[in-house]
Amino acid sequence: MSDVMVRAEGVHKRYGANEVLRGITLSVNRGQVMCLLGPSGSGKSTFLRCINHLEQINAGRLSVDGELVGYREGNGKLYELHERDVARKRREIGMVFQSFNLFPHMTALENVTLAQTQVLKRSREQADRRARELLDRVGLTDKCDQHPVALSGGQQQRVAIARALAMDPKLMLFDEPTSALDPELVGDVLDVMRDLAKSGMTMIVVTHEIGFAREVADTVVFMDGGVVVESGPPAEVLGAPKHERTRSFLAKVL
Protein backbone atom coordinates (compact mmCIF):
# COMPACT_ATOMS: atom_id res chain seq x y z
CA MET A 1 0.00 0.00 0.00
CA SER A 2 1.48 3.25 -1.10
CA ASP A 3 1.39 6.36 1.05
CA VAL A 4 -0.02 8.47 -1.75
CA MET A 5 -3.80 8.84 -1.82
CA VAL A 6 -4.19 11.29 -4.69
CA ARG A 7 -1.65 11.85 -7.42
CA ALA A 8 -2.06 14.33 -10.25
CA GLU A 9 0.44 14.65 -13.06
CA GLY A 10 0.04 17.36 -15.64
CA VAL A 11 -3.76 17.38 -15.39
CA HIS A 12 -5.47 19.48 -18.05
CA LYS A 13 -9.14 20.33 -18.32
CA ARG A 14 -10.81 22.54 -20.87
CA TYR A 15 -14.35 23.55 -21.74
CA GLY A 16 -14.29 24.17 -25.47
CA ALA A 17 -11.48 26.65 -26.01
CA ASN A 18 -11.42 27.68 -22.38
CA GLU A 19 -8.51 25.98 -20.64
CA VAL A 20 -9.41 25.74 -16.96
CA LEU A 21 -6.62 23.46 -15.72
CA ARG A 22 -3.25 23.82 -17.41
CA GLY A 23 -1.09 21.10 -16.00
CA ILE A 24 -1.72 20.43 -12.33
CA THR A 25 0.86 18.25 -10.64
CA LEU A 26 0.51 17.48 -6.96
CA SER A 27 0.06 14.62 -4.53
CA VAL A 28 -1.73 14.09 -1.24
CA ASN A 29 -0.54 11.49 1.23
CA ARG A 30 -2.80 9.21 3.19
CA GLY A 31 -4.08 10.89 6.35
CA GLN A 32 -3.05 14.34 5.20
CA VAL A 33 -5.09 17.48 4.77
CA MET A 34 -4.51 19.67 1.73
CA CYS A 35 -6.09 23.08 1.38
CA LEU A 36 -6.49 24.59 -2.08
CA LEU A 37 -6.54 28.37 -2.12
CA GLY A 38 -6.84 30.79 -4.99
CA PRO A 39 -9.03 33.42 -6.60
CA SER A 40 -12.33 32.37 -8.13
CA GLY A 41 -11.87 30.99 -11.62
CA SER A 42 -8.43 29.63 -10.75
CA GLY A 43 -9.64 26.06 -11.36
CA LYS A 44 -9.50 24.73 -7.80
CA SER A 45 -13.14 23.56 -7.73
CA THR A 46 -12.78 22.04 -11.19
CA PHE A 47 -9.74 20.11 -10.05
CA LEU A 48 -11.62 18.82 -7.02
CA ARG A 49 -14.49 17.66 -9.24
CA CYS A 50 -12.05 15.84 -11.50
CA ILE A 51 -10.91 13.70 -8.57
CA ASN A 52 -14.27 11.89 -8.32
CA HIS A 53 -14.86 12.10 -12.05
CA LEU A 54 -17.70 14.60 -11.96
CA GLU A 55 -15.54 16.28 -14.60
CA GLN A 56 -13.49 14.36 -17.12
CA ILE A 57 -9.88 15.41 -17.58
CA ASN A 58 -8.54 16.06 -21.09
CA ALA A 59 -4.87 15.31 -20.55
CA GLY A 60 -2.47 14.14 -17.87
CA ARG A 61 -2.95 11.43 -15.28
CA LEU A 62 -4.99 11.47 -12.13
CA SER A 63 -5.13 8.59 -9.70
CA VAL A 64 -6.75 7.88 -6.35
CA ASP A 65 -5.25 5.20 -4.10
CA GLY A 66 -3.12 3.94 -6.97
CA GLU A 67 -5.97 3.56 -9.46
CA LEU A 68 -6.61 5.87 -12.40
CA VAL A 69 -9.74 8.03 -12.21
CA GLY A 70 -12.25 7.19 -14.95
CA TYR A 71 -9.95 4.83 -16.88
CA ARG A 72 -8.41 1.40 -16.76
CA GLU A 73 -4.98 0.72 -18.16
CA GLY A 74 -4.20 -2.41 -20.14
CA ASN A 75 -1.66 -3.39 -22.81
CA GLY A 76 -0.50 0.18 -23.23
CA LYS A 77 -4.01 1.50 -23.84
CA LEU A 78 -6.54 3.40 -21.74
CA TYR A 79 -10.07 2.02 -21.53
CA GLU A 80 -12.91 4.22 -20.41
CA LEU A 81 -14.54 2.84 -17.27
CA HIS A 82 -18.13 1.67 -17.28
CA GLU A 83 -20.53 3.90 -15.32
CA ARG A 84 -20.91 1.10 -12.80
CA ASP A 85 -17.20 1.13 -12.03
CA VAL A 86 -17.09 4.91 -11.86
CA ALA A 87 -19.93 4.75 -9.31
CA ARG A 88 -18.11 2.07 -7.31
CA LYS A 89 -15.04 4.30 -7.04
CA ARG A 90 -17.09 7.37 -6.19
CA ARG A 91 -18.59 5.72 -3.15
CA GLU A 92 -15.13 5.62 -1.59
CA ILE A 93 -14.71 9.37 -2.06
CA GLY A 94 -16.94 11.65 -0.02
CA MET A 95 -17.80 15.05 -1.40
CA VAL A 96 -19.21 18.11 0.31
CA PHE A 97 -20.56 20.93 -1.85
CA GLN A 98 -20.70 24.67 -1.41
CA SER A 99 -24.50 24.61 -1.79
CA PHE A 100 -24.93 21.52 0.47
CA ASN A 101 -27.12 19.72 -2.11
CA LEU A 102 -29.07 17.88 0.55
CA PHE A 103 -32.06 15.97 -0.82
CA PRO A 104 -34.94 18.30 0.09
CA HIS A 105 -37.65 15.63 -0.06
CA MET A 106 -36.04 13.59 2.71
CA THR A 107 -35.38 14.16 6.40
CA ALA A 108 -31.83 14.62 7.68
CA LEU A 109 -31.78 10.97 8.75
CA GLU A 110 -33.04 9.74 5.36
CA ASN A 111 -30.41 11.86 3.63
CA VAL A 112 -27.74 9.98 5.56
CA THR A 113 -29.27 6.49 5.23
CA LEU A 114 -30.31 6.51 1.55
CA ALA A 115 -26.98 5.70 -0.10
CA GLN A 116 -26.09 3.27 2.68
CA THR A 117 -29.08 1.08 1.86
CA GLN A 118 -29.06 1.73 -1.91
CA VAL A 119 -25.35 1.51 -2.62
CA LEU A 120 -23.73 -0.36 0.26
CA LYS A 121 -26.81 -2.62 0.70
CA ARG A 122 -26.77 -2.15 4.45
CA SER A 123 -29.90 -3.14 6.30
CA ARG A 124 -32.28 -0.37 7.38
CA GLU A 125 -31.34 -0.88 11.05
CA GLN A 126 -27.63 -0.83 10.32
CA ALA A 127 -27.93 2.29 8.18
CA ASP A 128 -30.12 3.95 10.76
CA ARG A 129 -27.70 3.25 13.55
CA ARG A 130 -24.73 4.55 11.56
CA ALA A 131 -26.67 7.66 10.50
CA ARG A 132 -27.68 8.52 14.07
CA GLU A 133 -24.11 7.98 15.23
CA LEU A 134 -22.82 10.38 12.55
CA LEU A 135 -25.51 13.01 13.09
CA ASP A 136 -24.63 12.81 16.75
CA ARG A 137 -20.98 13.31 15.91
CA VAL A 138 -21.72 16.50 13.92
CA GLY A 139 -23.90 17.77 16.77
CA LEU A 140 -27.33 17.26 15.22
CA THR A 141 -28.77 14.52 17.40
CA ASP A 142 -32.10 16.31 17.73
CA LYS A 143 -32.46 17.21 14.03
CA CYS A 144 -32.77 13.69 12.62
CA ASP A 145 -36.41 14.04 11.60
CA GLN A 146 -36.21 17.55 10.16
CA HIS A 147 -36.30 18.26 6.45
CA PRO A 148 -33.39 20.36 5.15
CA VAL A 149 -35.63 23.41 4.71
CA ALA A 150 -36.08 23.56 8.48
CA LEU A 151 -32.33 23.58 9.13
CA SER A 152 -29.89 26.48 9.07
CA GLY A 153 -27.14 26.54 6.45
CA GLY A 154 -24.56 25.38 8.97
CA GLN A 155 -26.75 22.51 10.09
CA GLN A 156 -27.44 21.50 6.48
CA GLN A 157 -23.74 21.43 5.72
CA ARG A 158 -23.09 19.25 8.75
CA VAL A 159 -25.79 16.83 7.60
CA ALA A 160 -24.07 16.81 4.20
CA ILE A 161 -20.78 15.90 5.88
CA ALA A 162 -22.50 13.11 7.81
CA ARG A 163 -24.07 11.89 4.57
CA ALA A 164 -20.66 11.65 2.92
CA LEU A 165 -19.06 9.99 5.96
CA ALA A 166 -21.80 7.34 6.06
CA MET A 167 -20.18 5.71 3.03
CA ASP A 168 -16.97 5.21 5.05
CA PRO A 169 -14.88 7.06 2.44
CA LYS A 170 -11.10 6.91 2.32
CA LEU A 171 -10.91 10.45 0.99
CA MET A 172 -13.05 13.52 1.58
CA LEU A 173 -13.37 16.41 -0.86
CA PHE A 174 -14.70 19.75 0.36
CA ASP A 175 -15.71 22.31 -2.25
CA GLU A 176 -15.87 25.66 -0.45
CA PRO A 177 -17.94 24.13 2.37
CA THR A 178 -18.39 27.39 4.29
CA SER A 179 -18.67 29.95 1.49
CA ALA A 180 -22.48 29.95 1.48
CA LEU A 181 -22.80 30.27 5.26
CA ASP A 182 -23.51 33.20 7.55
CA PRO A 183 -20.28 34.14 9.36
CA GLU A 184 -21.55 32.96 12.73
CA LEU A 185 -22.39 29.49 11.38
CA VAL A 186 -18.98 28.90 9.77
CA GLY A 187 -17.37 27.89 13.07
CA ASP A 188 -19.59 24.83 13.66
CA VAL A 189 -18.78 23.40 10.25
CA LEU A 190 -15.06 24.07 10.60
CA ASP A 191 -15.11 22.38 14.03
CA VAL A 192 -16.54 19.23 12.47
CA MET A 193 -13.91 19.32 9.72
CA ARG A 194 -11.14 19.90 12.26
CA ASP A 195 -12.25 16.82 14.23
CA LEU A 196 -12.39 14.82 11.05
CA ALA A 197 -8.83 15.83 10.18
CA LYS A 198 -7.68 14.85 13.66
CA SER A 199 -9.26 11.42 13.24
CA GLY A 200 -6.85 10.83 10.35
CA MET A 201 -9.13 11.35 7.35
CA THR A 202 -7.43 12.28 4.09
CA MET A 203 -8.97 15.57 3.02
CA ILE A 204 -8.74 18.02 0.13
CA VAL A 205 -10.40 21.30 0.99
CA VAL A 206 -11.07 24.17 -1.38
CA THR A 207 -11.53 27.12 0.94
CA HIS A 208 -11.15 30.79 1.60
CA GLU A 209 -10.75 30.22 5.32
CA ILE A 210 -7.08 31.07 5.70
CA GLY A 211 -7.18 30.55 9.46
CA PHE A 212 -8.50 27.02 9.02
CA ALA A 213 -5.84 26.27 6.39
CA ARG A 214 -3.09 27.59 8.64
CA GLU A 215 -4.24 25.48 11.56
CA VAL A 216 -5.36 22.21 9.98
CA ALA A 217 -3.62 21.80 6.63
CA ASP A 218 -0.48 19.76 6.17
CA THR A 219 -0.04 21.28 2.72
CA VAL A 220 -1.40 24.50 1.30
CA VAL A 221 -1.61 24.87 -2.48
CA PHE A 222 -2.13 28.24 -4.06
CA MET A 223 -3.62 28.08 -7.57
CA ASP A 224 -4.16 30.77 -10.15
CA GLY A 225 -5.06 30.62 -13.82
CA GLY A 226 -5.24 26.84 -13.86
CA VAL A 227 -1.76 26.19 -12.52
CA VAL A 228 -0.22 25.62 -9.09
CA VAL A 229 1.62 28.82 -8.23
CA GLU A 230 3.00 27.70 -4.93
CA SER A 231 2.64 24.83 -2.51
CA GLY A 232 4.10 23.75 0.80
CA PRO A 233 3.47 23.73 4.53
CA PRO A 234 1.10 26.49 5.66
CA ALA A 235 3.85 28.29 7.55
CA GLU A 236 5.75 28.74 4.27
CA VAL A 237 2.95 29.44 1.79
CA LEU A 238 0.86 31.57 4.15
CA GLY A 239 3.62 32.90 6.38
CA ALA A 240 6.34 33.65 3.85
CA PRO A 241 4.97 33.38 0.31
CA LYS A 242 7.64 33.37 -2.38
CA HIS A 243 5.47 34.55 -5.26
CA GLU A 244 4.13 38.02 -5.74
CA ARG A 245 0.74 36.61 -6.88
CA THR A 246 0.34 34.65 -3.64
CA ARG A 247 1.30 37.68 -1.59
CA SER A 248 -1.23 39.97 -3.27
CA PHE A 249 -4.00 37.35 -2.93
CA LEU A 250 -3.30 36.82 0.76
CA ALA A 251 -3.16 40.57 1.33
CA LYS A 252 -6.69 40.87 -0.02
CA VAL A 253 -8.13 37.86 1.79
CA LEU A 254 -6.62 38.37 5.23
Place this chain on the structure above:
Amino acid sequence: MGDIELTPSSPERPDDIKAVPVRRYGRWIAALIVLLFSASFVRFVIADSAMKWNIIGQYLFDPRITAAVVRVVYLAALSMVIGVALGVILAVMRLSPSPILKTVSWIYIFVFRGTPLLVQITFWYNIAALFPLPHRLIDIGIPFGPALVHPNANQLITIFVAAVLGLGFNEGAYMAEIVRAGIISVPEGQTEAAASLGMSRLQIMRRIVLPQAMRVILPPTGNEFISMLKNTSLAQVIAYAELYFVAEDIASVNFDVPQLLIVISIWYLALTSVAYVGQYFLERKAGQGYSRSQNATMRERWLAVGSGRR
Protein backbone atom coordinates in the same frame (compact mmCIF):
# COMPACT_ATOMS: atom_id res chain seq x y z
CA MET B 1 -25.17 56.39 22.58
CA GLY B 2 -26.92 57.20 25.83
CA ASP B 3 -29.70 59.00 24.00
CA ILE B 4 -31.08 55.94 22.30
CA GLU B 5 -33.88 54.33 24.23
CA LEU B 6 -33.92 50.59 23.73
CA THR B 7 -37.00 49.69 25.73
CA PRO B 8 -40.42 50.32 24.18
CA SER B 9 -41.87 53.57 25.49
CA SER B 10 -45.24 52.01 26.33
CA PRO B 11 -45.82 48.39 27.18
CA GLU B 12 -49.48 48.42 26.00
CA ARG B 13 -50.51 48.02 22.38
CA PRO B 14 -51.93 51.27 20.95
CA ASP B 15 -55.53 51.34 19.67
CA ASP B 16 -56.08 50.45 16.01
CA ILE B 17 -56.70 53.34 13.62
CA LYS B 18 -60.37 54.19 13.06
CA ALA B 19 -60.88 56.03 9.77
CA VAL B 20 -63.79 56.63 7.40
CA PRO B 21 -63.24 54.31 4.38
CA VAL B 22 -63.23 55.68 0.80
CA ARG B 23 -66.61 55.21 -0.95
CA ARG B 24 -66.02 53.19 -4.12
CA TYR B 25 -69.13 54.01 -6.17
CA GLY B 26 -67.84 52.52 -9.45
CA ARG B 27 -67.37 49.17 -7.80
CA TRP B 28 -70.93 49.23 -6.45
CA ILE B 29 -72.40 50.08 -9.85
CA ALA B 30 -70.44 47.33 -11.60
CA ALA B 31 -71.58 44.77 -9.03
CA LEU B 32 -75.19 45.91 -9.46
CA ILE B 33 -75.05 45.47 -13.26
CA VAL B 34 -73.54 41.99 -12.99
CA LEU B 35 -76.18 41.04 -10.44
CA LEU B 36 -79.01 42.26 -12.69
CA PHE B 37 -77.84 40.23 -15.67
CA SER B 38 -77.29 37.12 -13.56
CA ALA B 39 -80.74 37.43 -12.02
CA SER B 40 -82.45 37.76 -15.37
CA PHE B 41 -80.58 34.70 -16.66
CA VAL B 42 -81.50 32.62 -13.62
CA ARG B 43 -85.13 33.80 -13.95
CA PHE B 44 -85.19 32.69 -17.57
CA VAL B 45 -83.77 29.28 -16.78
CA ILE B 46 -85.99 28.61 -13.80
CA ALA B 47 -89.29 30.28 -14.65
CA ASP B 48 -89.57 31.18 -18.32
CA SER B 49 -87.74 28.43 -20.22
CA ALA B 50 -89.20 25.11 -21.19
CA MET B 51 -86.53 23.28 -19.19
CA LYS B 52 -88.05 20.11 -17.80
CA TRP B 53 -86.34 19.86 -14.43
CA ASN B 54 -87.99 16.63 -13.45
CA ILE B 55 -86.36 14.92 -16.48
CA ILE B 56 -82.90 15.80 -15.13
CA GLY B 57 -83.70 14.27 -11.76
CA GLN B 58 -85.20 11.28 -13.48
CA TYR B 59 -82.16 10.51 -15.63
CA LEU B 60 -79.37 11.52 -13.24
CA PHE B 61 -79.24 8.04 -11.72
CA ASP B 62 -80.64 6.12 -14.68
CA PRO B 63 -78.80 2.76 -14.75
CA ARG B 64 -77.67 3.39 -18.34
CA ILE B 65 -76.12 6.72 -17.27
CA THR B 66 -74.44 5.40 -14.13
CA ALA B 67 -73.03 2.43 -16.06
CA ALA B 68 -71.56 4.92 -18.54
CA VAL B 69 -70.04 6.93 -15.66
CA VAL B 70 -68.24 3.80 -14.51
CA ARG B 71 -66.99 3.20 -18.06
CA VAL B 72 -65.74 6.79 -18.30
CA VAL B 73 -63.78 6.47 -15.05
CA TYR B 74 -62.33 3.15 -16.16
CA LEU B 75 -61.39 4.41 -19.63
CA ALA B 76 -59.87 7.65 -18.30
CA ALA B 77 -57.90 5.92 -15.55
CA LEU B 78 -56.48 3.22 -17.80
CA SER B 79 -55.58 5.71 -20.55
CA MET B 80 -53.95 7.98 -17.99
CA VAL B 81 -51.82 5.15 -16.60
CA ILE B 82 -50.62 4.37 -20.13
CA GLY B 83 -50.07 8.07 -20.79
CA VAL B 84 -48.00 8.61 -17.66
CA ALA B 85 -45.88 5.49 -18.22
CA LEU B 86 -45.26 6.46 -21.84
CA GLY B 87 -44.58 10.05 -20.78
CA VAL B 88 -41.84 9.03 -18.33
CA ILE B 89 -40.20 6.77 -20.92
CA LEU B 90 -40.40 9.40 -23.67
CA ALA B 91 -39.09 12.14 -21.37
CA VAL B 92 -36.10 10.05 -20.29
CA MET B 93 -35.42 9.19 -23.96
CA ARG B 94 -35.69 12.85 -24.91
CA LEU B 95 -33.12 13.77 -22.23
CA SER B 96 -30.76 10.87 -22.98
CA PRO B 97 -27.41 11.58 -24.60
CA SER B 98 -28.23 9.17 -27.46
CA PRO B 99 -29.26 11.10 -30.60
CA ILE B 100 -31.34 8.13 -31.79
CA LEU B 101 -33.43 7.88 -28.63
CA LYS B 102 -33.77 11.65 -28.59
CA THR B 103 -34.98 11.81 -32.19
CA VAL B 104 -37.44 8.95 -31.87
CA SER B 105 -38.98 10.58 -28.82
CA TRP B 106 -39.14 13.94 -30.60
CA ILE B 107 -40.91 12.43 -33.63
CA TYR B 108 -43.40 10.61 -31.41
CA ILE B 109 -44.28 13.80 -29.57
CA PHE B 110 -44.43 15.75 -32.84
CA VAL B 111 -46.89 13.32 -34.42
CA PHE B 112 -49.14 12.57 -31.46
CA ARG B 113 -49.34 16.14 -30.22
CA GLY B 114 -49.76 17.58 -33.68
CA THR B 115 -52.76 15.57 -34.89
CA PRO B 116 -56.33 15.73 -33.55
CA LEU B 117 -57.26 13.26 -30.85
CA LEU B 118 -60.48 12.48 -32.71
CA VAL B 119 -58.45 11.40 -35.75
CA GLN B 120 -56.16 9.25 -33.61
CA ILE B 121 -59.02 7.42 -31.89
CA THR B 122 -60.71 6.73 -35.24
CA PHE B 123 -57.37 5.62 -36.68
CA TRP B 124 -56.81 2.99 -33.99
CA TYR B 125 -60.35 1.76 -34.45
CA ASN B 126 -59.69 1.23 -38.16
CA ILE B 127 -56.15 -0.13 -37.84
CA ALA B 128 -57.31 -3.65 -38.63
CA ALA B 129 -57.76 -2.54 -42.25
CA LEU B 130 -53.96 -2.26 -42.50
CA PHE B 131 -53.39 -5.95 -41.83
CA PRO B 132 -53.68 -8.38 -44.73
CA LEU B 133 -56.81 -10.38 -45.44
CA PRO B 134 -58.21 -12.99 -45.03
CA HIS B 135 -57.46 -13.24 -41.29
CA ARG B 136 -56.05 -9.79 -40.53
CA LEU B 137 -53.37 -11.29 -38.30
CA ILE B 138 -50.94 -9.09 -36.37
CA ASP B 139 -47.44 -10.53 -35.99
CA ILE B 140 -46.16 -9.69 -32.52
CA GLY B 141 -42.62 -10.78 -31.78
CA ILE B 142 -39.03 -9.77 -32.44
CA PRO B 143 -38.74 -7.01 -35.10
CA PHE B 144 -37.62 -8.60 -38.43
CA GLY B 145 -37.41 -11.88 -36.51
CA PRO B 146 -39.88 -14.63 -35.70
CA ALA B 147 -43.37 -13.65 -34.55
CA LEU B 148 -44.45 -15.13 -31.25
CA VAL B 149 -48.20 -14.60 -31.38
CA HIS B 150 -50.59 -13.82 -34.22
CA PRO B 151 -53.76 -12.32 -32.83
CA ASN B 152 -56.55 -11.33 -35.18
CA ALA B 153 -56.60 -7.54 -35.52
CA ASN B 154 -60.37 -7.29 -35.47
CA GLN B 155 -60.56 -9.29 -32.28
CA LEU B 156 -57.60 -7.59 -30.59
CA ILE B 157 -58.56 -4.00 -31.37
CA THR B 158 -62.01 -3.81 -29.85
CA ILE B 159 -63.82 -0.51 -29.47
CA PHE B 160 -62.55 -0.23 -25.92
CA VAL B 161 -58.95 -1.05 -26.88
CA ALA B 162 -59.06 1.49 -29.71
CA ALA B 163 -60.33 4.13 -27.28
CA VAL B 164 -57.61 3.31 -24.73
CA LEU B 165 -54.89 3.37 -27.39
CA GLY B 166 -56.13 6.64 -28.85
CA LEU B 167 -56.41 8.42 -25.50
CA GLY B 168 -53.34 6.80 -23.91
CA PHE B 169 -50.90 7.29 -26.79
CA ASN B 170 -52.01 10.87 -27.24
CA GLU B 171 -51.66 11.52 -23.51
CA GLY B 172 -48.14 10.04 -23.61
CA ALA B 173 -47.00 12.86 -25.87
CA TYR B 174 -48.33 15.55 -23.54
CA MET B 175 -47.09 13.79 -20.40
CA ALA B 176 -43.63 13.47 -21.97
CA GLU B 177 -43.31 17.24 -22.08
CA ILE B 178 -44.66 17.63 -18.55
CA VAL B 179 -42.29 15.00 -17.14
CA ARG B 180 -39.37 16.50 -19.06
CA ALA B 181 -40.10 19.92 -17.57
CA GLY B 182 -40.20 18.29 -14.12
CA ILE B 183 -36.90 16.49 -14.59
CA ILE B 184 -35.03 19.55 -15.80
CA SER B 185 -36.44 21.57 -12.90
CA VAL B 186 -34.37 19.50 -10.44
CA PRO B 187 -31.04 21.27 -9.86
CA GLU B 188 -27.96 19.54 -11.24
CA GLY B 189 -26.39 19.63 -7.77
CA GLN B 190 -28.89 16.97 -6.69
CA THR B 191 -27.70 14.55 -9.35
CA GLU B 192 -24.07 15.36 -8.56
CA ALA B 193 -24.54 14.83 -4.84
CA ALA B 194 -26.22 11.47 -5.47
CA ALA B 195 -23.55 10.48 -8.00
CA SER B 196 -20.78 11.37 -5.55
CA LEU B 197 -22.35 8.88 -3.12
CA GLY B 198 -21.90 6.18 -5.75
CA MET B 199 -25.55 5.88 -6.77
CA SER B 200 -26.28 4.54 -10.24
CA ARG B 201 -28.08 6.52 -12.92
CA LEU B 202 -31.27 4.51 -12.39
CA GLN B 203 -31.13 4.92 -8.61
CA ILE B 204 -30.59 8.65 -8.97
CA MET B 205 -33.56 8.95 -11.34
CA ARG B 206 -35.86 6.89 -9.12
CA ARG B 207 -34.85 8.11 -5.68
CA ILE B 208 -33.65 11.66 -6.21
CA VAL B 209 -34.81 13.22 -9.47
CA LEU B 210 -38.33 11.90 -10.04
CA PRO B 211 -39.56 12.41 -6.45
CA GLN B 212 -38.45 16.04 -6.65
CA ALA B 213 -39.75 16.46 -10.18
CA MET B 214 -43.18 15.36 -8.91
CA ARG B 215 -43.74 18.77 -7.39
CA VAL B 216 -43.54 20.31 -10.86
CA ILE B 217 -45.18 17.37 -12.67
CA LEU B 218 -48.30 16.99 -10.51
CA PRO B 219 -50.24 20.24 -11.12
CA PRO B 220 -50.24 19.97 -14.94
CA THR B 221 -50.89 16.22 -14.64
CA GLY B 222 -54.02 16.97 -12.64
CA ASN B 223 -55.04 19.25 -15.48
CA GLU B 224 -54.33 16.48 -17.95
CA PHE B 225 -56.46 14.02 -16.02
CA ILE B 226 -59.36 16.45 -15.96
CA SER B 227 -58.98 16.90 -19.73
CA MET B 228 -58.80 13.13 -20.06
CA LEU B 229 -62.11 12.66 -18.20
CA LYS B 230 -63.78 15.02 -20.64
CA ASN B 231 -61.95 13.72 -23.72
CA THR B 232 -63.41 10.25 -23.15
CA SER B 233 -66.52 11.75 -24.77
CA LEU B 234 -64.63 11.66 -28.09
CA ALA B 235 -64.81 7.87 -27.96
CA GLN B 236 -68.45 8.23 -29.05
CA VAL B 237 -67.19 8.49 -32.67
CA ILE B 238 -66.26 4.82 -32.52
CA ALA B 239 -69.54 4.02 -30.74
CA TYR B 240 -68.01 3.41 -27.33
CA ALA B 241 -70.84 3.63 -24.81
CA GLU B 242 -69.45 6.44 -22.69
CA LEU B 243 -71.56 9.23 -21.19
CA TYR B 244 -72.12 11.37 -24.27
CA PHE B 245 -72.94 8.40 -26.47
CA VAL B 246 -75.46 7.05 -23.95
CA ALA B 247 -77.03 10.48 -23.40
CA GLU B 248 -77.47 10.96 -27.13
CA ASP B 249 -78.92 7.49 -27.40
CA ILE B 250 -81.52 8.21 -24.73
CA ALA B 251 -82.27 11.65 -26.24
CA SER B 252 -82.85 10.14 -29.66
CA VAL B 253 -85.91 8.48 -28.15
CA ASN B 254 -87.34 11.16 -25.88
CA PHE B 255 -85.91 14.31 -27.56
CA ASP B 256 -84.91 15.84 -24.20
CA VAL B 257 -81.48 16.82 -25.49
CA PRO B 258 -80.73 19.83 -23.22
CA GLN B 259 -81.85 17.96 -20.11
CA LEU B 260 -79.64 14.98 -20.89
CA LEU B 261 -76.69 17.23 -21.67
CA ILE B 262 -77.17 18.79 -18.24
CA VAL B 263 -77.34 15.33 -16.68
CA ILE B 264 -74.00 14.31 -18.12
CA SER B 265 -72.51 17.73 -17.37
CA ILE B 266 -73.39 17.22 -13.71
CA TRP B 267 -71.59 13.89 -13.85
CA TYR B 268 -68.52 15.38 -15.55
CA LEU B 269 -68.43 18.11 -12.89
CA ALA B 270 -68.71 15.47 -10.14
CA LEU B 271 -65.84 13.47 -11.65
CA THR B 272 -63.59 16.51 -12.12
CA SER B 273 -64.34 17.61 -8.53
CA VAL B 274 -63.13 14.26 -7.25
CA ALA B 275 -60.02 14.68 -9.41
CA TYR B 276 -59.38 18.11 -7.84
CA VAL B 277 -59.47 16.62 -4.35
CA GLY B 278 -57.16 13.79 -5.38
CA GLN B 279 -54.76 16.28 -6.92
CA TYR B 280 -54.74 18.34 -3.74
CA PHE B 281 -53.65 15.40 -1.60
CA LEU B 282 -51.03 14.21 -4.08
CA GLU B 283 -49.57 17.71 -4.30
CA ARG B 284 -49.45 17.99 -0.55
CA LYS B 285 -47.47 14.77 -0.37
CA ALA B 286 -45.07 15.81 -3.12
CA GLY B 287 -44.56 19.19 -1.52
CA GLN B 288 -43.08 17.68 1.64
CA GLY B 289 -39.85 19.34 2.61
CA TYR B 290 -40.34 22.48 0.54
CA SER B 291 -42.09 24.79 2.91
CA ARG B 292 -41.89 25.33 6.63
CA SER B 293 -45.66 25.84 6.91
CA GLN B 294 -46.67 22.92 4.74
CA ASN B 295 -48.75 21.17 7.32
CA ALA B 296 -51.91 23.26 6.92
CA THR B 297 -54.79 20.91 6.26
CA MET B 298 -57.49 21.48 3.68
CA ARG B 299 -59.87 22.49 6.48
CA GLU B 300 -57.43 25.06 7.83
CA ARG B 301 -56.99 26.50 4.34
CA TRP B 302 -60.72 26.86 3.86
CA LEU B 303 -60.95 28.62 7.20
CA ALA B 304 -58.08 30.88 6.19
CA VAL B 305 -59.82 31.76 2.92
CA GLY B 306 -63.06 32.45 4.80
CA SER B 307 -61.42 34.87 7.17
CA GLY B 308 -59.57 36.65 4.37
CA ARG B 309 -56.10 35.53 5.46
CA ARG B 310 -54.23 33.76 2.68
